[in-house]
Amino acid sequence: MIYCAGHSIISPLGEGTQANIEAVQAGRSGLKKYTDRFADVEPFCASLFDTPQDFVPLCIRSIELALNEQIIKCENAQTIFILSTTKGDQLDLWSPAQQIAAHFHNPNPPIVVSNACTSGVCAQITAMRLLESGLYRHAVVVGCDLQSRFIVSGFQAFKALSPEPCTPFDPNRKGLNLGEAAATIIYTTEPTDSWRLVAGSIHNDANHISAPSRTGEGAFLCLKDVLNGVQPSEITRIGVHGTGTLYNDDMERIALQRAGLADVPMSVLKPHFGHTMGAAGVLETILCAEMASNSQCTMHNSQIIKMLSGFGGVNAAIRIEK
Amino acid sequence: MLVELYRRFAGDYPKFFKMDTLCRLGFIAAEILLKGQTSQCEKEQMSIILANRSASIKNDTDYLATISEGNYYPSPSLFVYTLPNIVTGEIAIRHHIQGETSFYILESPEQLEPIIKSYFSSPLKGGPRGALTGWCECSKPNDFYAKMQIIYGTTD
Structure with a gap:
């Protein structure tokens, strides 16, 4: 952590x-x-x-x-x-x-x-x-x-x-x-009063270099890894990649359903910022973590997942605790 | 030279000819290391972690030539190779590897060692894990260098 x-x-x-x-x-x-x-x-x-x-x-x-x-x-x-x-x-x-x-x-x-x-x-x-x-x-x-x-x-x-x-x-x-x-x-490494990064995972679809897996394979494996130690019902928010392409969004939907996360509220930030590529994972993590704490969430402990996918068939996810 | 090596070590994967030099280089190095080997871990636990100094610059330059002013015909098949991590994806597809694929841009190969060490010490999940790892560099046409190894470890 x-x-x-x-x-x-x-x-x-x-x-x-x-x-x-x-x-x-x-x-x-x-x-x-x-x-x-x-x-x-x-x-x-x-x-x-x-x-x-x-x-x-x-x-x-x-x-x-x-x-x-x-x-x-x-x-x-x-x-x-x-x-x-x-x-x-x-x-x-x-x-x-x-x-x-x-x-x-x-x-x-x-x-x-x-x-x-x-x-x-x-x-x-x-x-x-x-x-x-x-x-x-x-x-x-x-x-x-x-x-x-x-x-x-x-x-x-x-x-x-x-x-x-x-x-x-x-x-x-x-x-x-x-x-x-x-x-x-x-x-x-020293505790602060801000949020903390508790888990992270990277997996490849091993399917195609420029199209996401139809079964959301890599993204599903990432979600499974970052859920290690928590129940899907404990996750308070998911920051999806949500690029707006036909295949990416569909792949994420499938991966979230397979991981039992279909009912968790999700954040999509691309309509505000566009796809900021190398900045996206950092920018979207900050906003998901900070805005979760500003919402009227009644739970003491927010559990946020941020996920991304990219060319080369690569998928990544992290879990943030607040 | 890479085509000769392909014929010698693979020969059954026509997609090789679509790849840029960086991917061809990584593909052949991985082929030599992985062919005929039985992996000591699950395909979800086998990773590909590579690095170089100049990213995808050779193919970036080739793509730039397709969008030069007065001769603007951007090629999607070249554009997809303008990312250094595509080589990790090509190897993953060929060998059905579904673990981590990562690409780093570093000053020298030695800088990859602590990154690999910390990969094996991260306690995400127990059990055996493997990594195909090393340096995969192509900065100019006909100027390339790869040095890779397979490391097995356990995070238990």
């Missing part, structure tokens, strides 16, 4: 976790239609920063917002930096991680998790293992992706993008929208 010691979100909806919570509660969305943002690309709908951002400074700003220097000393060798991203800084993943860690004077080589759209959850699982095995005491997990001509053209070629704001789990859903964000969670 590892404990949250700070978090932040920077998205087109606002700077800081609180600003983003308020935007979601007010029903605001960062999704807009773009016709000439990238050359040659067909018009698309996405959640993008008004002013194009630079990758490394954006990650640094996100980490600074999340840091509580009284608990975490970045320059300490017991702190590890973990970056979750799919495309990094214009296709370079290693150098930006190194620049971010160097900015905070961290002496360890950083770790980059690049596990497609599950990266943000996988990065937290990596942090949990490294901290639980005693190799480090603190982890700075930052997730970030910025959109580009490269990514938008590829998703369009795949016919995965919805021309309208996405409608996950709607029978008439038309596909996903891409998004930009940076989000950070600081984890530590």
Whole structure:
């Protein structure tokens, strides 16, 4: 078990976790239609920063917002930096991680998790293992992706993008929208008064590199693992991936039914932020955990599951306790 | 060279020819290690954890060529390989492995050791576990390197 010691979100909806919570509660969305943002690309709908951002400074700003220097000393060798991203800084993943860690004077080589759209959850699982095995005491997990001509053209070629704001789990859903964000969670081995990461699991469908399993195989195995020690009825909320593509949402429905979780309330955040790729797992974990505590939940103990799936047939899930 | 190795060690998997170089490299390394082996653990407990320094840069560059200005024909079949973890998925499909698949971008192969160590020490579930793990790098055409091993352990 590892404990949250700070978090932040920077998205087109606002700077800081609180600003983003308020935007979601007010029903605001960062999704807009773009016709000439990238050359040659067909018009698309996405959640993008008004002013194009630079990758490394954006990650640094996100980490600074999340840091509580009284608990975490970045320059300490017991702190590890973990970056979750799919495309990094214009296709370079290693150098930006190194620049971010160097900015905070961290002496360890950083770790980059690049596990497609599950990266943000996988990065937290990596942090949990490294901290639980005693190799480090603190982890700075930052997730970030910025959109580009490269990514938008590829998703369009795949016919995965919805021309309208996405409608996950709607029978008439038309596909996903891409998004930009940076989000950070600081984890530590010492108890804090915030939420804690108690379990995490990653499984492959072993079925197809770009289509989810029809039986939700990998996602089901992940859910089964993170339910170890609790009953499905104890789960208070599930943050699904909910991209709004036909196959993803159906796969998740099947996996949730197989795991006995069909009746648990679920959160879908893509209509507010789009699919923020490497940031998604970090951003959505923060919002699921923070907003669960702000709801009129009468139970003392919230048990939240966050799940994600991605290209390469990979699925990941974590369980957060509050 | 990779095609020659494919003919020598596999030869029965035409999907190989659709793969980018990084996937072909990982596929062959895994083929040499796993072929004819009886796994010592359940397929849900066998994992594939690989790393490199330059992610999917070689295939990223190939995809970029399909969206160059004045010659814009984005290829979905190239785009899907613009993620480094696709090689772990290709190996998982070939060998019916349903455990973890993870891909890390690291400074050097040594940096993977503590990650693997912590994977085996995480007490998610008891029983035998295995991991196909190592370095799988292709930064330029005809410039590739893979070094993999299978590690078995138990978390009991």
